[in-house]
Amino acid sequence: MALRFEILGRFNRARAAQLTLPHFVCQTPLFMPVGTQGTIKGLTTSQLEEIVSYLRYHASPECNHRFLVSLLHLADITEKGVTFQSPVDGKPMLLTPEESIQIQNRIGADIIMALDDVVKTTITGPRIEEAMYRTLRWIDRCIAAHKRPHEQNLFGIVQGGLDPVLRDICVKGLVDRDLPGYAIGGLAGGEDKDSFWRVVAQCTAALPEDKPRYVMGVGYPLDIVVCSALGADMYDCVYPTRTARFGTALVPEGVLKLKHQAMAHDTRPIDQTCECMVCKNYARAYIHCLVTKDAMGSQLLSYHNLFYMMKLSRDLHSSIIEARFPEYVYTLHVVFPEGDVPQWVCNAMEVAGIDISSCCSPFPSS
Amino acid sequence: MKFSVKAWSKGGGRAGVMQVGGCAIETPALLLTTRKGLPNFITPDLLSSLPDPDSRLLQFSPLHFSEGISLKTISELGGLHQMLGLKEHVFAAVPRDSIISLPEYQSANKMGASFETPCGRLLIKPAQYMEMISSMKPNMWATLADEVPAWVSEKRNRASVDRTVRWLDECITSNVTGGAVFGSIVGGSRIEERKRCAQEVVKRNVSGFCIGGFGLGESMDERPALLNAITESLPEEKPRQICGLELPEEVLQGVAAGVDLFDSTYIYHLTLGGFALTFPSDGIVKCCSCDELCDDVTDGTKINLKATIYRKDTSPILEGCKCYTCQNHTKAYINHLFNVHEMLAQILLEIHNTHHYLGFFRVVREAIKRGTFQEFRQNFVESRRDHIFAAALGA
Numbered sequence A: 001m002a003l004r005f006e007i008l009g010r011f012n013r014a015r016a017a018q019l020t021l022p023h024f025v026c027q028t029p030l031f032m033p034v035g036t037q038g039t040i041k042g043l044t045t046s047q048l049e050e051i052v053s054y055l056r057y058h059a060s061p062e063c064n065h066r067f068l069v070s071l072l073h074l075a076d077i078t079e080k081g082v083t084f085q086s087p088v089d090g091k092p093m094l095l096t097p098e099e100s101i102q103i104q105n106r107i108g109a110d111i112i113m114a115l116d117d118v119v120k121t122t123i124t125g126p127r128i129e130e131a132m133y134r135t136l137r138w139i140d141r142c143i144a145a146h147k148r149p150h151e152q153n154l155f156g157i158v159q160g161g162l163d164p165v166l167r168d169i170c171v172k173g174l175v176d177r178d179l180p181g182y183a184i185g186g187l188a189g190g191e192d193k194d195s196f197w198r199v200v201a202q203c204t205a206a207l208p209e210d211k212p213r214y215v216m217g218v219g220y221p222l223d224i225v226v227c228s229a230l231g232a233d234m235y236d237c238v239y240p241t242r243t244a245r246f247g248t249a250l251v252p253e254g255v256l257k258l259k260h261q262a263m264a265h266d267t268r269p270i271d272q273t274c275e276c277m278v279c280k281n282y283a284r285a286y287i288h289c290l291v292t293k294d295a296m297g298s299q300l301l302s303y304h305n306l307f308y309m310m311k312l313s314r315d316l317h318s319s320i321i322e323a324r325f326p327e328y329v330y331t332l333h334v335v336f337p338e339g340d341v342p343q344w345v346c347n348a349m350e351v352a353g354i355d356i357s358s359c360c361s362p363f364p365s366s
Numbered sequence B: 001m002k003f004s005v006k007a008w009s010k011g012g013g014r015a016g017v018m019q020v021g022g023c024a025i026e027t028p029a030l031l032l033t034t035r036k037g038l039p040n041f042i043t044p045d046l047l048s049s050l051p052d053p054d055s056r057l058l059q060f061s062p063l064h065f066s067e068g069i070s071l072k073t074i075s076e077l078g079g080l081h082q083m084l085g086l087k088e089h090v091f092a093a094v095p096r097d098s099i100i101s102l103p104e105y106q107s108a109n110k111m112g113a114s115f116e117t118p119c120g121r122l123l124i125k126p127a128q129y130m131e132m133i134s135s136m137k138p139n140m141w142a143t144l145a146d147e148v149p150a151w152v153s154e155k156r157n158r159a160s161v162d163r164t165v166r167w168l169d170e171c172i173t174s175n176v177t178g179g180a181v182f183g184s185i186v187g188g189s190r191i192e193e194r195k196r197c198a199q200e201v202v203k204r205n206v207s208g209f210c211i212g213g214f215g216l217g218e219s220m221d222e223r224p225a226l227l228n229a230i231t232e233s234l235p236e237e238k239p240r241q242i243c244g245l246e247l248p249e250e251v252l253q254g255v256a257a258g259v260d261l262f263d264s265t266y267i268y269h270l271t272l273g274g275f276a277l278t279f280p281s282d283g284i285v286k287c288c289s290c291d292e293l294c295d296d297v298t299d300g301t302k303i304n305l306k307a308t309i310y311r312k313d314t315s316p317i318l319e320g321c322k323c324y325t326c327q328n329h330t331k332a333y334i335n336h337l338f339n340v341h342e343m344l345a346q347i348l349l350e351i352h353n354t355h356h357y358l359g360f361f362r363v364v365r366e367a368i369k370r371g372t373f374q375e376f377r378q379n380f381v382e383s384r385r386d387h388i389f390a391a392a393l394g395a
């Protein structure tokens, strides 16, 4: 194990911790702005450091920020491994669990991920069970192949679709292997929100207290708040940068569509409360005239959106430590929009022990 | 704005200092070509990683803002410096650029100049242009010109000079900004028309000159005579800007004729193509003895980072380069970024290329001050020609 995970504060199931990695110290809950290609859409390392250091994370100089490597374009999965399309030349390549670990050992990231058999959550039937058991068989091959356990942390990935029995078997199997951290995989793939949070709640309840829990592919600011309330610690998602490319900014009220005609003469910053480089310098009107026409539009919006996510992470952390987590959650417009709070949020928060009943309608609103 | 010439090099080339917007900029200087006031790819926070004050000059076309934002809003935001959060930078407005606001002579008429832009073809009248200038408040701006390519008839060329001089008067009359006026000079490929235009513009109250109508189909060989005819008609104590000269050889042509300010369209084109400038700062391209380098990947002055030979190359673009990109990243990484279509590739390349081209201008200035510009130019052009020739043979 090459990490230290110190829980600094709790609110019921939610926790705020300090995670010490070989090249990086960070506070959780943490949104990791890391893309699938070892880079963040359109941002340089120094810009990331700028965003990160503003938020008082302490990056060591040699930090390469490549926490994770995941692979795109999964094509075909057999017991041998995953055949996927090479991102370089598009040719099919077989990746075995052993090779995936070798590659990650070479790259040297602080956290490396086991190779898992991923199935869409919307698929049902025996394929889900097959994938879960294969993930368990592969974790042993990954552990055996891992050459740098004292420098790199191998995270196992919980699979099992939306089936509580399968998830339970998978969590137990992985916990038996005593890994440095655990990821909850196979979510954020189009399943309904009520199923989504129930899987997260089940897994976080069953995973060891003293290890980091990482929900893969999540997500939206609201999802991060709910998962953190349920005891998850880490997230990664392309949403903030992807949505930036379509001209959308994340703001405390939800989202702001910069393409909208009304933005053309709006002289306010994207978010008056945001202290990022973009909000300090640019009016909505200027960003409006850039978005979708010029590369710079999505660059500036990505910058703001990542800053927003890092700020959300930091605020979650400090509100848990300062024992005002529910109060902080109340102030979040994404949790409490003008209208009704979504029923799934009410349900999840009830399980998380955050009393928001006064804000939830007594009957499910459609 | 203030300008003074500090040194002349025998056989052409002058070095000067331009005081503008609170900076002292040494000339010959490169104006960074922008899109809507910001570099094509480099985000504003990374601008500070470029050499200072060399990188303070930003060139834009007011026509970039024809869509998406109104002049009223730009005014409300306080002009370009405020709107872009670049209060320490110097903005230079030129109606055209060589990328997205291109002169379109066939649709120009006596009322105004015509441009091909992403918002379609636009006919811009002097009054409209001046509204743009007064809401954007650049530090310096060139007057509206009717730029024509080299092949137009004598009659059309004469008309372009007449219009450009008339529009100059209209622009000056309706000028309400404090920005320095650069009078546009046209005249196509005719020496007499170039002279006539220059002599007319000199009579007006302008702070500098903007030489237009180059890079529009004239041959490189006919340029020196045209450029010299213009600059010989101009007073020494005012700066001369030019549009449409891109390549190092073209810049050297302009410098030799006494031009002071150039644009960076070349960097944009290089960056889009995946090319990184690699010529040594002394400008002398060493003849490579190894034939394998002389393929389409390099011509001795630049390399193509999209090429597969850089997939595993863990060295920086240019050994010893002080730019952000070379200090932090390898060729293999940039090659990877191109492969996965990450825009970071262009950002890192634009940083390196801008840094490198600014360095080229610094070397040019030093050569002028030492009085060795002519030798420098000759060596540079010859060694590059040999290389390009060798590359062409090897291909």
Ligand SMILES: [Zn+2]
Pocket: A270, A271, A274, A275, A276, A277, A278, A279, A280, A304, A307
């Ligand atoms: Zn912001």
Ligand SMILES: [Zn+2]
Pocket: B317, B318, B321, B322, B323, B324, B325, B326, B327, B352, B355
């Ligand atoms: Zn460099």
